[in-house]
Amino acid sequence: MAMRVATFASSQSLLQAAMRIQVKEAEATTQQASGQVSDDYGGLGSKAGSVVSLQASVTRSKAYKEAANTASNRVETMYNSVGSILDDLSSLKATLASSTASSDTLQTSAKSALESVVSLMNTKLDGRYLFSGSAVDTEPVDIDSIEGSTATSQDELDYYQGDDQTASVRVSSSRVISYGVTANDDSFKQALWAISTIANGSTDSDSVTKAIDLLAKSIDGLSTVQTKLSLDSSDLKDAVSSQEDYQTDAADVISNLSEVDITTVAANMSNYEAQLEAAYAAIGKISKLSLSSYLS
Template identity: 45%
Template sequence: MGMRVATFAISQQMIAAALKTQSTMADQQMQEASGVVSPDFGGLGSSTQQVLNLQVSVTRAQSYIDAATQTGSKVQVMYSAVNSIADLTTQFRSLLTAATNAASTDSASVTQSARDMLTEMASLLNTQYSGNYLFSGARTDQAPVDISSTTYAAATSPSTADASYYQGDSAVASVRVSDSQTVSYGVTADNTAFEQIMRAMNLVASNSPLTTDTLNEALDLTTNSVSALGVVQSKISNAEASIEKASASQTEYQSYAQTLGSDLTGVDVAAVTASLSTYQAQLTASYAAIAKVQSLNLASYLH
């Protein structure tokens, strides 16, 4: 009775297993070197969509952070300008108070001071940031205040509200700081607080000699403006706080999303290194076994 040694099938199975081990080792060597599961999305398997979604979220969060940062700087410049306007308004009120309480008023001096302050007021309301006017609504390329108009300059007492100096529009600037939140921060130069002090300065600047009625009306308007300016300052300050809070929230979310994405795409290099040692030993043993099987033949078996 004859005996047959069938080594071919066994040899092929062992070679296939060795090649699979070698492929696994190659992947892990790449992971060990790069620190990531795969250099492309194709190697992430079921995690691919989640990783893509996280990357989109991180990019979107960064766009909100950038918008908040840029707007925050703009709001700070705006707040500084309004603070300067408030200081100027207080100075003008002191000028009027002294003029109304004096036994005699130097009309020419008070009128000239009012003209100078009106010019300074217009300059503050024409404040720019990065080449854009801050108090002109959506017309950021247009200076919001023009006091050269002869109609505006011919103010008489008693007066009525007059914002004919305003060249902007009614749009209120805002910034989107998240998918669900938009913060309005804009103030236009025709705001009541600005209109009242502009009108008060214009009354005094346009009338000489000054009458008691003109001085009293200008003082009342200035006093009202001081209160209204406090409201404007609070609005801008609150908007700045909201923008900063939203930016911090987006930064925190971005950090979380980046960490989660790294967990999905990254590998534990130490664990991979240990696994590689195991696969190396396994592959070495496989090669030795394959060599042994392939060296078998009937003669050596019968020997």
């Protein structure tokens, strides 16, 4: 039966209301599936600016964390290298102190220690020399300038090819951490001078005694260097932890701003379904009305 003119306006009004409810139901269905208020920033309204700003800050935070992690790995490698150098120096010191070692044995041991220590001071990680300061592409120690050197003191031992600028890394918008040590440190100089003296043939009693004393001082100094590296590592790990904490907090705020309460959404969907059923039921009744049924 065709709809009466008298019922058309009411039916159209209900139909439009039902369509609006359908749109809301569809939005709620999408929210329930994704857990997000909207699939774009426009749907966030006044919250959009805050969400965009927080997401940008999280991206920066991840970059700071990655930089601090990279620096931390470098420091750990330096720490281990210095530890191995200390082992070499302690071993050579014990050999020099041995009353039964021949001059040839002392010289051979010193040459072996020199090669090992220089190799460790020339340690690279990810293509960077770690003990060259900021001159990361330059090998810090030139062993050729040590072997056969005619230097008369450690200050004349010209082996270092890096610079005096220690490495640094930005770990936040307001903090830069300097870290590491260069191969030009006095403790390294003492070690190389003591070793080179014996390696270059000075194995008399006085030279050996002086070398032992220098090695002892170098060992003490490099132990302090290790302590510094340990503190650098702690600072860098704290910086990483700080950025991780910030990212967690920011993610919670972003979640609160952009994610929906699933329980609320489910309740809204149930409400929308009930409204739709009522609207369509009303439309159905209106469409069956006629003048005779109205008059009766």
